[in-house]
Amino acid sequence: MPDVPLVEMKGISKTFGAVKALQNVNFEVMPAEIVGLVGDNAAGKSTLMKVLSGAYIADQGEIWMDGKKVHISDPVDSRKLGIEMLYQNFALAGNINIYQNIFLGRELTKDYLGGVLKILDKKTMATRSVDLISRLKIDIHQVTKRVKELSGGQQQSVAIARVIAFNARLIIMDEPTANLGIKEVGRLLDLIRRLKEEGISIIFISHRMDDIFSVGDRVIVLKRGKRVGMRQIRDSSPKEVVRLIVAGELEEGDV
Amino acid sequence: MKGKEVAPGLLQYPEKKGVGWVRRFSTLIGLVLICLVLTFTSKHFFSFENFINVLLQNANIAILAVGLTLVILLGEIDLSVGGVEALGCVVAAWMMVYGGLGVFPSILLALLAGTLCGLVSGFFVAYFRFHSFVSTLAMMGIARGLALIYTHGASIYGLPDSFRFMGQGAIGFIPVPVLIAAVVLLLAHLLLTQVRLGNHIYAVGGNLEAARLAGINVGKVKLIVLSLSGLCSGLAGVIMASRLNSGQGTIGETDLLDAIASVIIGGTSLMGGVGTIPGTILGVLIISVIRNGLNLLGVSSFWQMVAIGVIIICAVLIEEIRRKLQEKER
Numbered sequence: 001m002p003d004v005p006l007v008e009m010k011g012i013s014k015t016f017g018a019v020k021a022l023q024n025v026n027f028e029v030m031p032a033e034i035v036g037l038v039g040d041n042a043a044g045k046s047t048l049m050k051v052l053s054g055a056y057i058a059d060q061g062e063i064w065m066d067g068k069k070v071h072i073s074d075p076v077d078s079r080k081l082g083i084e085m086l087y088q089n090f091a092l093a094g095n096i097n098i099y100q101n102i103f104l105g106r107e108l109t110k111d112y113l114g115g116v117l118k119i120l121d122k123k124t125m126a127t128r129s130v131d132l133i134s135r136l137k138i139d140i141h142q143v144t145k146r147v148k149e150l151s152g153g154q155q156q157s158v159a160i161a162r163v164i165a166f167n168a169r170l171i172i173m174d175e176p177t178a179n180l181g182i183k184e185v186g187r188l189l190d191l192i193r194r195l196k197e198e199g200i201s202i203i204f205i206s207h208r209m210d211d212i213f214s215v216g217d218r219v220i221v222l223k224r225g226k227r228v229g230m231r232q233i234r235d236s237s238p239k240e241v242v243r244l245i246v247a248g249e250l251e252e253g254d255v
Numbered sequence: 256m257k258g259k260e261v262a263p264g265l266l267q268y269p270e271k272k273g274v275g276w277v278r279r280f281s282t283l284i285g286l287v288l289i290c291l292v293l294t295f296t297s298k299h300f301f302s303f304e305n306f307i308n309v310l311l312q313n314a315n316i317a318i319l320a321v322g323l324t325l326v327i328l329l330g331e332i333d334l335s336v337g338g339v340e341a342l343g344c345v346v347a348a349w350m351m352v353y354g355g356l357g358v359f360p361s362i363l364l365a366l367l368a369g370t371l372c373g374l375v376s377g378f379f380v381a382y383f384r385f386h387s388f389v390s391t392l393a394m395m396g397i398a399r400g401l402a403l404i405y406t407h408g409a410s411i412y413g414l415p416d417s418f419r420f421m422g423q424g425a426i427g428f429i430p431v432p433v434l435i436a437a438v439v440l441l442l443a444h445l446l447l448t449q450v451r452l453g454n455h456i457y458a459v460g461g462n463l464e465a466a467r468l469a470g471i472n473v474g475k476v477k478l479i480v481l482s483l484s485g486l487c488s489g490l491a492g493v494i495m496a497s498r499l500n501s502g503q504g505t506i507g508e509t510d511l512l513d514a515i516a517s518v519i520i521g522g523t524s525l526m527g528g529v530g531t532i533p534g535t536i537l538g539v540l541i542i543s544v545i546r547n548g549l550n551l552l553g554v555s556s557f558w559q560m561v562a563i564g565v566i567i568i569c570a571v572l573i574e575e576i577r578r579k580l581q582e583k584e585r
Contacts, residue, residue, distance in 0.1 A: 085468075091469070092465055095528035096457050096458060096528075119449050120449055
């Protein structure tokens, strides 16, 4: 494994009123690494990831990328850095078609009149969507289909196509297997492995230990806003991680 | 990248014409049926003059309907179109007659007044989370009230002759207001289909949260769209001033009804996210033809209002039933 993490969060703290959501949390992802992020419901997983994606700003702490300090103050910043978020509810607009969703907010245009008039480049968006979908080996056959006509798994595929469309380096997946059938979960886990092969890092928030142990390289455990443990997947077991989630461990095994 | 393993032939482009066309086609059949009935019940209906007349009389409705289509696509509403139309009409006339301004500056000021009305109601929707129902209802009262204050409840006469061309002139056999409406419709269609803002309008109307997460400035989109609706209303008002050769604060009182009816019949969903300008064109034609037919058949304008109201209810009902059926199919 290379020595410089892709992303390193150092000493992140965040409070909401009297609630200490995150306390001095460290978190790191290596290039092409799949990290499971686990913890019970109020452990701070989502808050930590929202800090990374720019939806929240931390009270304290720093974010480093490729060994350099970066500033992320809104979702646009994080996206520019190649950090993408796959939302649990997919965050797609059902009334518009697949390629429009993939390029939503980042539409490709052709410039006319010296850039005054920007006309949507539908053809390029559609063909690039076709490429993305082929790359993901998703079973969608028509990029002009409206998203609400797709199944849940297909919609998730579109959401994934969207996050990798702009050279994502790190994808944060929030409970990606929560709403899927068994078959679709298998397909998603395959897809996650393929993304890793392409060099993309993934943070995988999940309650399902089996899924994390099936694809993950490492797992990091949060409890009540603190990091309470880290394990290499190959040296650990779901049982041990569950024990960490429930009890934590006194001496933080972090390096 | 290895593996384009999905057979490329399976991925289809360009767009397939889907449900939208079936719906639009059925609306078109409705229009043809109404025309047929009127052709047989009124001897004046089926003539070229009457056709041009219908288009001329409803050019302002078409322009209002364009603004409303954009607003309703966002899932919002603009109740102020009639009031702002009246204000546009009065501002244009007042500036020419009492303001000592030329025709062009007066028109520009009227358009500006309309845009400003939309901007104000849009501002409260975008940044104070007002429901557009509230802010445009208020604007309806404000704009109409200002128009009546300007005119002291009477009409402003004495408009320059050169101003008549806009409302009463014609190029070839096509009246100028109809040409203006056609240009506005075309521009709105291009806006919705060819540029980013159009895409964003559909996305905001379809799933506001998703649009926000995609980095779209939702408030800005709402502000722009309501301003555009104000601009359309102002333009409709200027055309009315030229057609009537006067500024009247009382015009357009039933225009809101007709414009909303047109947009709904044109297939735009009040829930937002679904609708097109070609649909709105059909909707405007249907409402125009019905009004014209009722006029030719000697139905009073009061009963016409009742009829349009009933049509709105029927259109929404049909839409609702269709939606239920589609959900069942799935």
